[in-house]
Amino acid sequence: MISKKMENMVANSSAIRAMFEEGNRLAKIYGAENVFDFSLGNPNVPAPEAVKKAIIDLLNEEDPVVLHGYTNSNAGYEDVRQAVAESLNGRFGTSFAARNITMTVGAAGGLNVILKALLNPGDEVIVFAPYFGEYRSYVNNYDGVIVEISPDTATFQPKLDEFEAKITPKTRAVIVNTPNNPTGVVYSEETIKKMAAIMENKQKEYNTDIYLISDEPYRELAYDGIEVPYLTKYYANTVVGYSYSKSLSLPGERIGYLVIPDEAADSENLISAANVATRILGFVNAPTLQQKVVKACLNEKTDISFYDRNRETLYNGLKELGFECIKPEGAFYLFVKSPVADEKEFCAAAKKYNILLVPGSSFGCPGYVRIAYCVAYETIVNSLPKFKELAAEYKK
Numbered sequence: 001m002i003s004k005k006m007e008n009m010v011a012n013s014s015a016i017r018a019m020f021e022e023g024n025r026l027a028k029i030y031g032a033e034n035v036f037d038f039s040l041g042n043p044n045v046p047a048p049e050a051v052k053k054a055i056i057d058l059l060n061e062e063d064p065v066v067l068h069g070y071t072n073s074n075a076g077y078e079d080v081r082q083a084v085a086e087s088l089n090g091r092f093g094t095s096f097a098a099r100n101i102t103m104t105v106g107a108a109g110g111l112n113v114i115l116k117a118l119l120n121p122g123d124e125v126i127v128f129a130p131y132f133g134e135y136r137s138y139v140n141n142y143d144g145v146i147v148e149i150s151p152d153t154a155t156f157q158p159k160l161d162e163f164e165a166k167i168t169p170k171t172r173a174v175i176v177n178t179p180n181n182p183t184g185v186v187y188s189e190e191t192i193k194k195m196a197a198i199m200e201n202k203q204k205e206y207n208t209d210i211y212l213i214s215d216e217p218y219r220e221l222a223y224d225g226i227e228v229p230y231l232t233k234y235y236a237n238t239v240v241g242y243s244y245s246k247s248l249s250l251p252g253e254r255i256g257y258l259v260i261p262d263e264a265a266d267s268e269n270l271i272s273a274a275n276v277a278t279r280i281l282g283f284v285n286a287p288t289l290q291q292k293v294v295k296a297c298l299n300e301k302t303d304i305s306f307y308d309r310n311r312e313t314l315y316n317g318l319k320e321l322g323f324e325c326i327k328p329e330g331a332f333y334l335f336v337k338s339p340v341a342d343e344k345e346f347c348a349a350a351k352k353y354n355i356l357l358v359p360g361s362s363f364g365c366p367g368y369v370r371i372a373y374c375v376a377y378e379t380i381v382n383s384l385p386k387f388k389e390l391a392a393e394y395k396k
């Protein structure tokens, strides 16, 4: 018998994964070119050439015992953490040192480490719908309680009045994700400043520490030159969770980092706790070869012009067909209003045309569907006539 907790988690296990498996099944029947699988956020732009070169150079030149060994500190190699800190300081005018950086097993690993470090059972973690559904499981892992803020479907910026009302003495953390999965929205500087002011006031009112966790695997995927604010500059108790999964197209390599600034409350203990959490969650340390790879590739970026072309073609194509959606400013997702209230019904209708979409309820926002456009350009172009047939079903 598996545990009660896992029984529930298995029962609620990700609809996104199920869709992905459905995509594979349909591809076998109809041929991959006739299936429009928009279900998974798996980058399809290859990692920059520099990544391959770095791996080969490291394998040829570094001491294999060091390269494949455990790191001395569970937080990762000192030189890698120092290089990450300096790179951030150069980009954002911050003043981080190696001690402020903990290398992690992707953003998912980083979120689990920081939540493990912060949460007591019953502590509340606020999230803004729509949000990455895995947050529910991560918070549940440490017996925290998710508190959802309902979506503002006009802009998909956080609803700040509801946010203020839902902060309680038990609020331990607030997770934001910008550029956002699933909307592609970037939270504006104005929004961030207002959020920071609300949290400062509530901390004083309740005499508590409320941590802002900025989950930012999509930071580098921002279009039209839009600025993505660096949140440690607006609110002292900010922890940043970064990942190279999307920025360097390395999701399978499981590499990222946490930034825990000195300004954060109880930062020394929090840094130590993150170090121990990395070890006892069973990660021990982030993959060592990949730590060295990202150090060598700190100035590299994935080619976002590819995603941008998909974004323009899909957004314009769907708008012309009468679908309602806001134009994503970052990431590689489009969040489209379902023409019927029950978006699962719409997803089922789309499947008749071999179009795979993820229901918005997976992100705490029913009535919408997510399209992941990190696919071949041809898939976008060839899907539009199918979307046209799908749209026609709702115009009768």
Ligand SMILES: Cc1ncc(COP(=O)(O)O)c(C=O)c1O
Residues within 6 Å of the ligand: 041, 105, 106, 107, 108, 109, 132, 177, 181, 215, 217, 242, 243, 244, 245, 251, 256
């Ligand atoms: C918002 C968000 N956070 C975290 C993750 C996990 O990413 P990683 O591969 O870095 O663990 C994802 C992955 O899609 C994501 O979309």
